[in-house]
Amino acid sequence: MSFTIQQVLIPVEQGYDTVDVQIGHDPSEPDEGHRITAIGADLDVVGTIVDGRNKLLLPGFVNAHTHSSEMWQRGIIPPVPLELWLAELYDFIPLNEEQVYLSALGTAVETLLSGGTSVVDHLVLIPGKELETVAAAVRAYREVGIRAFVGPLIQDEPLTSGIPDGGTAQTHKPYLRSTKATLELMQEVINQFHKPETGINVMVAPTGLQLCSDHLFEGCAELSDRYGLCRHAHLLETKAQKLLAEETYGCSAVQHLKDLDYLSPRTSLAHCVWLDDTDIQMLAETQSTVVHNPLSNLRLGSGIAPILKYRQAGVNVAFGCDGSASNDSQDLLEAIKIGSILHNTTDFEYQHWITPRESVEMAALGGAKGLNVQDQLGSLTVGKQADLVMYDLTNLSLLPRTDPIGLLILGRPVNAVSYAWVNGKAVVENNSVVNVDLNALRQALFNQSQWSIKRQSPTVAEVEAHYRSVMQLPAFTQGYS
Amino acid sequence: MSFTIQQVLIPVEQGYDTVDVQIGHDPSEPDEGHRITAIGADLDVVGTIVDGRNKLLLPGFVNAHTHSSEMWQRGIIPPVPLELWLAELYDFIPLNEEQVYLSALGTAVETLLSGGTSVVDHLVLIPGKELETVAAAVRAYREVGIRAFVGPLIQDEPLTSGIPDGGTAQTHKPYLRSTKATLELMQEVINQFHKPETGINVMVAPTGLQLCSDHLFEGCAELSDRYGLCRHAHLLETKAQKLLAEETYGCSAVQHLKDLDYLSPRTSLAHCVWLDDTDIQMLAETQSTVVHNPLSNLRLGSGIAPILKYRQAGVNVAFGCDGSASNDSQDLLEAIKIGSILHNTTDFEYQHWITPRESVEMAALGGAKGLNVQDQLGSLTVGKQADLVMYDLTNLSLLPRTDPIGLLILGRPVNAVSYAWVNGKAVVENNSVVNVDLNALRQALFNQSQWSIKRQSPTVAEVEAHYRSVMQLPAFTQGYS
Structure with a gap:
C-alpha cells in the first residue's frame, strides 16, 4: 500500500x-x-x-549481531568472562521450537521498538532439530514483519577447544556433528529458507575460528559464493581467543581468516576487540564489516573494541546488541549510544569522536553495507x-x-x-x-519461565581452573561457580 | 497513610x-x-x-549527582571534552525561574521512573536570581514528592581558570560574585530552604577546586559543620583538572581538599576519574563517597573512573546521572548498568567485577551513605x-x-x-x-524550546586553542566550533 x-x-x-x-x-x-x-x-x-x-x-537501523534464543537466559548469568559465560550457557536445558519462536518474536519486537528494521540472528540450533529451529525463528520474523538475516550458529569443535591450551596438551571430546553433516545441513537451510524477496535471508555463520575447522570455514565460503550469501562469524572477542589463534595458527586470527578467503565485502564480523593495526588493515583491504557489540563486550569484560581506529582505517562499522544472555536487552538505541560514547575515553583527540549523526549513519548505512544491501537500504534516498x-x-x-x-x-x-x-x-x-499481541507474548514468556538465581554450573567447574591458569590469574580453591 | x-x-x-x-x-x-x-x-x-x-x-536509589536545569541543553552539545563542553554550556541564555521549575520537575520524573527516590541537584543558579532559582527547584521537588538534596553550584573564579595555565601566564577576569557574597548567599539558602523533615536538604557544593578559592571551600566546610549539612563537589573529572591542581597547589587535588578539611563521612565527590592510589587511600581514610557518573564520563571523554579500586580500598561509591547536557538522560538504571559493567574491562580478575546485587547496594545504600542517611534509608530494614x-x-x-x-x-x-x-x-x-500531569509537562517543555543544531560558540572559540595547547593536541587553524 x-x-x-x-x-x-x-x-x-x-x-x-x-x-x-x-x-x-x-x-x-x-x-x-x-x-x-x-x-x-x-x-x-x-x-x-x-x-x-x-x-x-x-x-531503519540494523541489529547486526544477536542470538535470539538467549533471551531465555537474560539476567541469569553472572558477570564473568566469555569463556566461563559460554560454559554457563551450555548448561541450560536445550530449548524447544516454541521457545525459539517466542524469543525470536521478543527479539524482533525489542529491535523494532528501538529503531531497528533488520536483525541478524546468529541462531543457536537445537541439536537434532536444526531445521525446525530455523523454521521457528523464520516463522516469528515473518509474522512480526522484520527483515531478518538468519545465520545458523554452526561449529565442528567442542566448547573446550575454545580455550587456549597453554602447553597443557588438553584433550577434547569430538563435537556432536561432523563437518560434512554441518555443511549438508547448511545446504538444506539455504534450500528451504533463503528467500530474500520475502525478507528472510540465510547467511553462512560459523561460530568463529575458536570452535570451527578450516574445512567448515571453506565450505561456508563456498556456499556463500554459490548462493550470494552474506558471511558472518565471531572474531577476536576476547584475549583468550587471540592467544588461541596464535597457538593454533602461528599467526593472527584475521590473517588466518584472510588465508581462508573468508574476508570479503559481504563478510561481517562480530566483536573484533583484539585486533592490531595489521589486522585492521586487512579488514580495510578486504572491505569486511566490524559489528560492534559494546554492551556485551563490557558485560563479559572482553574489552573496548578499537572502533575509532576502524573508522580511521576506513573499515565499515555496524552496531549489534548481541544475545540477551550477554547484554541483556535488545535495545538497539542503547547499543548505539554506548557504542558511540565509549570510545571518547580511548583518544584525547576529540575530533575523532563519533558524532550523533555519524552514529545514525553507522547504525543504518553501516549495517546495510555489512549485509551487502547498501544499494537498497540504509538511507533516506529516493529509489531505496x-x-x-x-x-x-x-x-x-x-x-x-x-x-x-x-x-x-x-x-x-x-x-x-x-x-x-x-x-x-x-x-x-x-x-x-x-x-x-504483546500481552499474549508476555504471558507466554512468563508461563514458560520461573524466577531463579544462579545455579551451580558443572561445565564452569570443569573449565574454570584451566581458564584461570592460561589467563595467568591466580589459582584459587573455590571457583565462582 | x-x-x-x-x-x-x-x-x-x-x-x-x-x-x-x-x-x-x-x-x-x-x-x-x-x-x-x-x-x-x-x-x-x-x-x-x-x-x-x-x-x-x-x-529507592539515589541519583547522587545531577544538574537539573541542564535538561534544557540535552542533546545539543556535541561530544567534546569537559572544558570545551563547559564553554558551550556557558553560551546558552540564562534560564528563567519557570524553566528551572520545569527542568527540576522533568529530572525528578525521570529519576522516579528509573528507580530513584532521592536526587542530588548540584543546581546552576541564575545570576542575580539565586534565591529564586533555589525556590523554583525546591517547589518542583516538593510537588513531585521526591527527596531532594539541593546544592547550589557556587564558584568564585571564572570559567577560564579551570584550564591549566601551561606556563602561559593567562589572565582571567574576576568572577561575577565575590567569595564573601557567595557565602552570604549560602547562609540565606540554608535559612530559607534547609528543611530535612519536609524532604528538602541543602548541601554545600562548591563547583570544584578548579573554579573555587580555598576560602570558599573553607567557608562551605564551616557552614556544613554548623548546620550538619552534606558536602559535595566535583573532583578530578578530567586530566586537565589533574594538571591544573598540580600546577596550582603542587600536590594532588585530593591532598589539597584534605588539607582544607573538606573530606569527611558526609562528603560526596562527583566523578573522581583521575585519582591515584594515594588519593584513593585518602578518600578511604576520610570515609568520603565517590559519585560515579559513568555516562557523562564517557560522553565527555573524561575517562573511566577506577571504581573497582575504590571498592577494594573500601571507598563508598554511589551512582549519578550527571546533568542532562552531558548524559543526556536522567535514567538512573542506565547509569547503574553502565557504571557496573564498564569496569569489567579494567581488570581481568572477574572476581572483582560488580554483581547486580552489589550494584543495587551501591545505588541504594551507597547513595544513602554519601548523604549521611544510611541509618534512615538505603535498605529494606525494619525501622528505616x-x-x-x-x-x-x-x-x-x-x-x-x-x-x-x-x-x-x-x-x-x-x-x-x-x-x-x-x-x-x-x-x-x-x-x-x-x-x-505529564502531558502538561511535555507541552510546557515543548513550547519553551525549539529544534536547532549546534551553534557557533564564541566561548569555545576563545578557549579552544589554549586548551589544545596545554593538552598537547596538535594545533589546527579551524576549531570544531
Missing part, C-alpha cells in the same frame, strides 16, 4: 528540513516491495496520509526500499526540543518509536507493534 | 523471598514520615493493601524510612523470568517502575507519576 508521510523532519546537510516523503510501489520490481519514490516539500498525496508533524524520520522509522519528538525523553538526533542518540529514548515500516509495510503504528 | 504490600518478592541472602511488607507511622517521630514496620510472611494487614504479586521491592520502589516483573523488558535483579540491572527496563514511595507517600502508582 502506498502512502505519503507529511511534514516530517529529516536530517539534511545543514540541520533539518520539514518535508513530505512518498512511499510507492514500482510494478516492475519483482519483490513487490515499496520504495521511497519522492522526498520534498508539499508533494502530491499518494496513497494514505501519515501525519509526520513533530516526528523525525530516519532509515522503504525500511523506515519515525520517532515521536513530543515524547518526554526527547524533550525539551534541541537537536533531534542528539536527543535520540545521546539520550535514553523510552517508547519513542512511533512508526516503523519494513519494505513499505507498517510494522509499528502509533507506538504499537502491528502484528504481535 | 499506612499500608501493607502483600506477596512481594524481595532479595534475601539466598535468592528471593515472597513476603508482606508493612509501612506504618511512628507517632513519636517528629518528621511524621512512614517507616518499614514489619517484613515477613502473612503479616496482618495494616492500612490499605497494595498487591505485590509478580513485583520486586527494592529500596519508607523510600521504596516496586518493579513490575511482568513487563516485557523483564521477561522471561530469570533472576529479577539480574534482569533489572543488566537489562534495559522500560516503564518497569510500578510503584514508588518516598517517606511512605506514593509518588508513582500504577506506572504513573502521581503528582505531575
Whole structure:
C-alpha cells in the first residue's frame, strides 16, 4: 500500500528540513516491495496520509549481531568472562521450537521498538532439530514483519577447544556433528529458507575460528559464493581467543581468516576487540564489516573494541546488541549510544569522536553495507526500499526540543518509536507493534519461565581452573561457580 | 497513610523471598514520615493493601549527582571534552525561574521512573536570581514528592581558570560574585530552604577546586559543620583538572581538599576519574563517597573512573546521572548498568567485577551513605524510612523470568517502575507519576524550546586553542566550533 508521510523532519546537510516523503510501489520490481519514490516539500498525496508533524524520520537501523534464543537466559548469568559465560550457557536445558519462536518474536519486537528494521540472528540450533529451529525463528520474523538475516550458529569443535591450551596438551571430546553433516545441513537451510524477496535471508555463520575447522570455514565460503550469501562469524572477542589463534595458527586470527578467503565485502564480523593495526588493515583491504557489540563486550569484560581506529582505517562499522544472555536487552538505541560514547575515553583527540549523526549513519548505512544491501537500504534516498522509522519528538525523553538526533542518540529514548515500516509495510503504528499481541507474548514468556538465581554450573567447574591458569590469574580453591 | 504490600518478592541472602511488607507511622517521630514496620510472611494487614504479586521491592536509589536545569541543553552539545563542553554550556541564555521549575520537575520524573527516590541537584543558579532559582527547584521537588538534596553550584573564579595555565601566564577576569557574597548567599539558602523533615536538604557544593578559592571551600566546610549539612563537589573529572591542581597547589587535588578539611563521612565527590592510589587511600581514610557518573564520563571523554579500586580500598561509591547536557538522560538504571559493567574491562580478575546485587547496594545504600542517611534509608530494614520502589516483573523488558535483579540491572527496563514511595507517600502508582500531569509537562517543555543544531560558540572559540595547547593536541587553524 502506498502512502505519503507529511511534514516530517529529516536530517539534511545543514540541520533539518520539514518535508513530505512518498512511499510507492514500482510494478516492475519483482519483490513487490515499496520504495521511497519522492522526498520534498508539499508533494502530491499518494496513497494514505501519515501525519509526520513533530516526528523525525530516519532509515531503519540494523541489529547486526544477536542470538535470539538467549533471551531465555537474560539476567541469569553472572558477570564473568566469555569463556566461563559460554560454559554457563551450555548448561541450560536445550530449548524447544516454541521457545525459539517466542524469543525470536521478543527479539524482533525489542529491535523494532528501538529503531531497528533488520536483525541478524546468529541462531543457536537445537541439536537434532536444526531445521525446525530455523523454521521457528523464520516463522516469528515473518509474522512480526522484520527483515531478518538468519545465520545458523554452526561449529565442528567442542566448547573446550575454545580455550587456549597453554602447553597443557588438553584433550577434547569430538563435537556432536561432523563437518560434512554441518555443511549438508547448511545446504538444506539455504534450500528451504533463503528467500530474500520475502525478507528472510540465510547467511553462512560459523561460530568463529575458536570452535570451527578450516574445512567448515571453506565450505561456508563456498556456499556463500554459490548462493550470494552474506558471511558472518565471531572474531577476536576476547584475549583468550587471540592467544588461541596464535597457538593454533602461528599467526593472527584475521590473517588466518584472510588465508581462508573468508574476508570479503559481504563478510561481517562480530566483536573484533583484539585486533592490531595489521589486522585492521586487512579488514580495510578486504572491505569486511566490524559489528560492534559494546554492551556485551563490557558485560563479559572482553574489552573496548578499537572502533575509532576502524573508522580511521576506513573499515565499515555496524552496531549489534548481541544475545540477551550477554547484554541483556535488545535495545538497539542503547547499543548505539554506548557504542558511540565509549570510545571518547580511548583518544584525547576529540575530533575523532563519533558524532550523533555519524552514529545514525553507522547504525543504518553501516549495517546495510555489512549485509551487502547498501544499494537498497540504509538511507533516506529516493529509489531505496522503504525500511523506515519515525520517532515521536513530543515524547518526554526527547524533550525539551534541541537537536533531534542528539536527543535520540545521546539520550535514553523510552517508547519513542512511533512508526516503523519494513519494505513499505507498517510494522509499528502509533507506538504499537502491528502484528504481535504483546500481552499474549508476555504471558507466554512468563508461563514458560520461573524466577531463579544462579545455579551451580558443572561445565564452569570443569573449565574454570584451566581458564584461570592460561589467563595467568591466580589459582584459587573455590571457583565462582 | 499506612499500608501493607502483600506477596512481594524481595532479595534475601539466598535468592528471593515472597513476603508482606508493612509501612506504618511512628507517632513519636517528629518528621511524621512512614517507616518499614514489619517484613515477613502473612503479616496482618495494616492500612490499605497494595498487591505485590509478580513485583520486586527494592529500596529507592539515589541519583547522587545531577544538574537539573541542564535538561534544557540535552542533546545539543556535541561530544567534546569537559572544558570545551563547559564553554558551550556557558553560551546558552540564562534560564528563567519557570524553566528551572520545569527542568527540576522533568529530572525528578525521570529519576522516579528509573528507580530513584532521592536526587542530588548540584543546581546552576541564575545570576542575580539565586534565591529564586533555589525556590523554583525546591517547589518542583516538593510537588513531585521526591527527596531532594539541593546544592547550589557556587564558584568564585571564572570559567577560564579551570584550564591549566601551561606556563602561559593567562589572565582571567574576576568572577561575577565575590567569595564573601557567595557565602552570604549560602547562609540565606540554608535559612530559607534547609528543611530535612519536609524532604528538602541543602548541601554545600562548591563547583570544584578548579573554579573555587580555598576560602570558599573553607567557608562551605564551616557552614556544613554548623548546620550538619552534606558536602559535595566535583573532583578530578578530567586530566586537565589533574594538571591544573598540580600546577596550582603542587600536590594532588585530593591532598589539597584534605588539607582544607573538606573530606569527611558526609562528603560526596562527583566523578573522581583521575585519582591515584594515594588519593584513593585518602578518600578511604576520610570515609568520603565517590559519585560515579559513568555516562557523562564517557560522553565527555573524561575517562573511566577506577571504581573497582575504590571498592577494594573500601571507598563508598554511589551512582549519578550527571546533568542532562552531558548524559543526556536522567535514567538512573542506565547509569547503574553502565557504571557496573564498564569496569569489567579494567581488570581481568572477574572476581572483582560488580554483581547486580552489589550494584543495587551501591545505588541504594551507597547513595544513602554519601548523604549521611544510611541509618534512615538505603535498605529494606525494619525501622528505616519508607523510600521504596516496586518493579513490575511482568513487563516485557523483564521477561522471561530469570533472576529479577539480574534482569533489572543488566537489562534495559522500560516503564518497569510500578510503584514508588518516598517517606511512605506514593509518588508513582500504577506506572504513573502521581503528582505531575505529564502531558502538561511535555507541552510546557515543548513550547519553551525549539529544534536547532549546534551553534557557533564564541566561548569555545576563545578557549579552544589554549586548551589544545596545554593538552598537547596538535594545533589546527579551524576549531570544531
